[in-house]
Amino acid sequence: MREDDLIAEQIVQTAQPNDLALLVGRDRKTFIVRLKPGSQLHTHYGVLAHDDLLASPWGTQVFTHMEHPFLLLQPSTDDLVRDLKRTTQIVYPKDAGYILMKMRIAPGCRVVEAGTGSGGLTLVFAQAVSPTGSVISYEVRPEMQRLARSNLEQLGLDEFVEFKLRDIAEGFDEHDADALFLDVPTPWDYLAQAHAALAGGGFFGCILPTTNQVSRLIGATRSAA
């Protein structure tokens, strides 16, 4: 490896301005922050100056002004979902990972979802389809859309998401989605709309908390076929 390649690799492996950082305390309490020169993180064990974190290698210990150690890491998608501000039930990482695999969601895909809720699944979809794909996320409640938009903006993922405020009973604007996912209480009411939004051979998925609801959905998909 050439010397300038080595230097470039070192730069990538240290915390840089605008990076998201996960700080893990000895008691496992965690904080996720976007690193900004001049900013500070106030913790229960003292203050961490972002300037002291910038240019530190990932995986090293950093210390508050009271000499308490924190581990400096890059947050995983799981960390981001768990840290998300939420006022609704969200889709948890274990289910989200399975959804990505089952629905073949990968970079470049066009994914439609409803409802946006707090944006937990939107975040996972946005990361999975970036940098060339897109997520179109429908929500009927303005306050939920606001929260999800702010969550995605803070993570720098909003550029991959188009938020639409609408009751999906009125239908989707899209007709070429590679995948369509419903996290709403009665998905069987929207099968015709979902079918119209999908490209031929596109994937359809739902998440439901009870077996009664799953049976009802399967019955409705059979009747619709």
Ligand SMILES: C[S@@+](CC[C@H](N)C(=O)[O-])C[C@H]1O[C@@H](n2cnc3c(N)ncnc32)[C@H](O)[C@@H]1O
């Ligand atoms: C459980 S939350 C979705 C959580 C989201 N998947 C997440 O991981 O954060 C369900 C959302 O669906 C929205 N919703 C319910 N019925 C809807 C409809 N007919 N059209 C659009 N949104 C709807 C609700 O307002 C609620 O915000």
